[in-house]
Amino acid sequence: MNRFTQTRHAFLALFFGVALTISSTAVMATGDRPNIVFILADDLGYSDLGCTGSDLYQTPNIDAFASDSLRFERAYTSPTCSPSRAAIMSGKNPARLGIVGHGGLRSMEGGGDFLVSDEYTVAEALRDSGYSTCHIGKWHVGTKGVTGPREQGFDEVIASNEFCCPGSYFYPFRDKRKTGKAAARSAVPDLDDRNPGDHLTKCLGEEAVDYLERQKTSDKPFFLNLWYYAVHTPIEAQRDKVAKYKQLVDPNGHQRNPSYAALVEHLDDSVGSVLKAIDEKGLSDNTIVIFFSDNGGEIRKGVTSNFPLRSGKTSLYEGGVRVPLFIRWPGITQAGQTCQEAVAGHDLYPTILRMTGVKGHAGQNAKMDGVDITQLLRDPSASLPSRAMHWLRYGELVHYPTYKNDREFGPCAAIRKGDWKMVERYPTPHGLEHRFELFNLQEDPYEAQNRASEEPAKLAELQRDLAAWQTEIEIPTYDELAYPAFEKMK
Structure with a gap:
């Protein structure tokens, strides 16, 4: 292939590439x-x-x-x-x-x-x-x-x-x-x-x-x-x-x-x-x-x-x-x-x-x-950039009577990072104590085994990450917002 032919092919490729881009943009703009x-x-x-x-x-x-x-x-x-x-x-x-x-x-x-x-x-x-x-x-x-x-x-x-x-x-x-x-x-x-x-x-x-x-x-x-x-x-x-x-x-x-x-x-x-x-x-x-x-x-x-x-x-x-x-x-x-x-x-x-x-x-x-x-x-096998997932549920006064001393549904926060998930269970004035639960979801998808005492380093890492996230989103703490409201409930 001589230099003229190479140049001509390059020009045509560029032309049709630009035309395709313009065409795609036009289609997107006209209702397709x-x-x-x-x-x-x-x-x-x-x-x-x-x-x-x-x-x-x-x-x-x-x-x-x-x-x-x-x-x-x-x-x-x-x-x-x-x-x-x-x-x-x-x-x-x-x-x-x-x-x-x-x-x-x-x-x-x-x-x-x-x-x-x-x-x-x-x-x-x-x-x-x-x-x-x-x-x-x-x-x-x-x-x-x-x-x-x-x-x-x-x-x-x-x-x-x-x-x-x-x-x-x-x-x-x-x-x-x-x-x-x-x-x-x-x-x-x-x-x-x-x-x-x-x-x-x-x-x-x-x-x-x-x-x-x-x-x-x-x-x-x-x-x-x-x-x-x-x-x-x-x-x-x-x-x-x-x-x-x-x-x-x-x-x-x-x-x-x-x-x-x-x-x-x-x-x-x-x-x-x-x-x-x-x-x-x-x-x-x-x-x-x-x-x-x-x-x-x-x-x-x-x-x-x-x-x-x-x-x-x-x-x-x-x-x-x-x-x-x-x-x-x-x-x-x-x-x-x-x-x-x-x-x-x-x-x-x-x-x-x-x-x-x-x-x-x-x-x-x-x-x-x-x-x-x-x-x-x-591509379902692809991976997203590493990130943690966070949840925060203080609760509300209207539903508080149904979970004020219920260990399963009481107020809590959680973080998932990789295979690990930590749940922080908040105390209530009516019987629930403050505690942490740690689960490995890959090994224990039913969350039956609390690993908090076995994995103190992982627990501390997730505690720091969860606390940092709560600070970053500028939300009042549970002790500032929720607990005082629950104390007033009979």
Whole structure:
């Protein structure tokens, strides 16, 4: 090859490379960006699906989706719903936001606006870059008109009440036994056209399908935030489903609640209808679907079991903070693959930005605790930069009577670093003592063996790291904020 030919080939390569870059940028700018469907279950535990080891619940639709997606085996969240949802929307650890209980900012009262308007949410980032945005279902990180879903970036808001759960899962989706403010807050709006006997979980799926139908003719990409109320209490399901599981319960099994099993099936049916609509409406090739849960399953009063993980909702043991996470990114993720890398709910915000090519807000991005995990979506065997995960749960006054002397669910903090996890259990005025627990999750995933006395050097390392993190996020200490409030409780 002579010098002229070499120069000509180099020029053509450069030309077509530039042209390809320009073309790709143009395509991204003219509506070929991927759609996002974010499906969030409420209180769905790690073992509440067939594909994650349930010994009772039947979830064929979600199981099939998991098989078609990348499945994360070590996906973490907060132990209750408001902190976990605030983390998803902000990309920040909820303690950095000041949420150290089930709601209130740097407060033991709970309630109120859990996600302040200063946070530039993932919905705002997508909306401001040209996405249509829709929130359907539970919100519970702010109040309507102040920091509700519409104020936090959603063009459309459907069936979102002012509370943690619905008054009832059956039409008219309100608690007929109550009146006043509590009844009004728990009532689910926008579904007046439904009929007696209709289940809320099915209705939310129908609203999602209707939204997808409207997006078929839109020239804008969309972000559908489908946050179910199920499987949170009240545990209500259709009688035929409950009867079905009464026949299937194994008295020696870990999961033995037929009503909860039926509610899980309602969730699976609804999710299945949404996934089917994505396919039938020709959206599947350009729609990323994320399925996640806000916290571990509720094990108290026999609701469910997270076995083989320890404990459940509100606890910082694995059963309270480790949940299912499946992501399907057409053309990127490969069906049937699993990832063992530890990830967290606040990682999803920066990941969505990378997947969609949206820049977001520089100030918000710089203060995020979450990291972009798209490299794991491309290669599940990859590793993220070394980092620790932190949790902080002081508690709140309204729920304090249920855990004031309960060693499993009392106030605590935790840190996971590599295979090691330390739980610091805070004292209460009513019987709980201050102590540390240390577990090696690789050797002891059930957290049955406290290694604190055997590994003093590792314990001291994690104590220092946890204390340094609490100082860095500028949160009042437990002794300053929580203990004095609990002392006033009778």
